[in-house]
Amino acid sequence: xxxxxxxxxxxxxxxxxxxxxxxxxxxxxxxxxxxxxxxxxxxxxxxxxxxxxxxxxxxxxxxxxxxxxxxxxxxxxxxxxxxxxxxxxxxxxxxxxxxxxxxxxxxxxxxxxxxxxxxxxxxxxxxxxxxxxxxxxxxxxxxxxxxxxxxxxxxxxxxxxxxxxxxxxxxxxxxxxxxxxxxxxxxxxxxxxxxxxxxxxxxxxxxxxxxxxxxxxxxxxxxxxxxxxxxxxxxxxxxxxxxxxxxxxxxxxxxxxxxxxxxxxxxxxxxxxxxxxxxxxxxxxxxxxxxxxxxxxxxxxxxxxxxxxxxxxxxxxxxxxxxxxxxxxxxxxxxxxx
Numbered sequence: 001x002x003x004x005x006x007x008x009x010x011x012x013x014x015x016x017x018x019x020x021x022x023x024x025x026x027x028x029x030x031x032x033x034x035x036x037x038x039x040x041x042x043x044x045x046x047x048x049x050x051x052x053x054x055x056x057x058x059x060x061x062x063x064x065x066x067x068x069x070x071x072x073x074x075x076x077x078x079x080x081x082x083x084x085x086x087x088x089x090x091x092x093x094x095x096x097x098x099x100x101x102x103x104x105x106x107x108x109x110x111x112x113x114x115x116x117x118x119x120x121x122x123x124x125x126x127x128x129x130x131x132x133x134x135x136x137x138x139x140x141x142x143x144x145x146x147x148x149x150x151x152x153x154x155x156x157x158x159x160x161x162x163x164x165x166x167x168x169x170x171x172x173x174x175x176x177x178x179x180x181x182x183x184x185x186x187x188x189x190x191x192x193x194x195x196x197x198x199x200x201x202x203x204x205x206x207x208x209x210x211x212x213x214x215x216x217x218x219x220x221x222x223x224x225x226x227x228x229x230x231x232x233x234x235x236x237x238x239x240x241x242x243x244x245x246x247x248x249x250x251x252x253x254x255x256x257x258x259x260x261x262x263x264x265x266x267x268x269x270x271x272x273x274x275x276x277x278x279x280x281x282x283x284x285x286x287x288x289x290x291x292x293x294x295x296x297x298x299x300x301x302x303x304x305x306x307x308x309x310x311x312x313x314x315x316x317x318x319x320x321x322x323x324x325x326x327x328x329x330x331x332x333x334x335x336x337x338x
Contacts, residue, residue: 008051010099011083013119015076016050018221019200020086020113026073028208035069037115042067047103053077085102088234090222093200094209095124106165108128111238112269118219124200125215130329134308136270139173139248139256145317146279149174149296151248157185166242168234168256169216172295173248182208189241190216193234197222235260239269244309247274258283265290269321273309 006014016031016039031039044048046065052058054077064068090097098104100119102128107231110118123130135158137151155165155177165181167174169190177186188208192199198216199205200251208214235256238246245264250257257302264272265287274280274287276294288294293316297306313319 006087006097007099007102008054009101010097010120012050012053012077013099014097015079015083016073018086020082021221021223022077025194028072028074029225031069031072033116033119037334039069039073041069046057057095066317080142090122090197093197093222095121095125095200096120096127097197098127104128104130106241108235108240109131111269115234116236121197121217121219122222123215123217124196124329125202125209125217126212127215128162128214129187130217130241132164132187132189133241133243134158134166134189135309136166136245137177137248138167138235138238138245138249138260140255140257140336142171143172143249144279146277147275148176149251150275151177153248153300154248154305155180155186156184157300157303161183161304161306162186164188166238168192168231168238170231175204177248178214179204182213187213188215189240190213190214191234191237192218192219193231194218194224194226196220196224213291231256232259234271236263236267239264242270244268244306246305247272247284247287249275249281250287252282252286252294255283256285261287261292262290263293267322271309271313273312293333 017036019030040050053062053073059074064075069089081335087097098121105121137154139151141146142238145263151173158165159181164187165177166189169175169178169179169192173297181188188267190205196216199216200209205214205216209216219234224230239260247257247261250261252258261272264270271293272287272291272292274284276284276288276296293312299305
């Protein structure tokens, strides 16, 4: 992953938005997502892209235009050596970086998240899997055996019918669903909120990554630690990368599973299915009250969960995400980077 293999736009975006694990006490603070989006809008109005800011004359244009963060932007871009060292480290661990303007960047993120799409993605594994869609299987970390069994059966069905599993890689439902799909010969995408570098060398996932069956991806730096805010922000990236979503279990009005599911219902990204049986928690029932589609053990009996979901959607007259998402998406704006 030499610098010359990254586009100028991706290099600039990395420098502007990532800490790059630098230790300088006087280093400029990376731009927050809202600040970066505002900068992009400003650059668009000036007929520029982030990569153009490597030229001194364009840096002067930014300063002369009175852009508030101009000095911060210039300081951040002056970290070429730090960037080269970070890329060398990530490359040695098999990881890659793609930016919003790169051809490998998931189209689903651009279309569904607009201005909320992460400008940079870090990952390891086959990038092509990011554009394959699939079934998002999510749930709490602490679950009973009945929930785990349901998640595994759903994942095995995906593997048997050529649908990949998309999940968060966390302990509990997420990792169990991913591993069940992989162990059945399927493919999976793990959207992580932390510790990509550690997961990249984990024995649990290493063979699947090497074989091309698994890709791990994150909008956060590979060495990032766990933060609740990052885990919450990651939820939308699971749903918007998939074609359908399945909640195995959810607490009521708390936790990442509830937050991600209710956001999907509100934005209308993908059809949401929720497990329903005699033992499900209150969160599952409230999600069903909010419009999610119930799915029980009998729905897995024919071992074609995606076919069953498609029939259920057809019986309801189809799924039109525009009903819920148009207003939200138009309000988010569009990253003008192609």
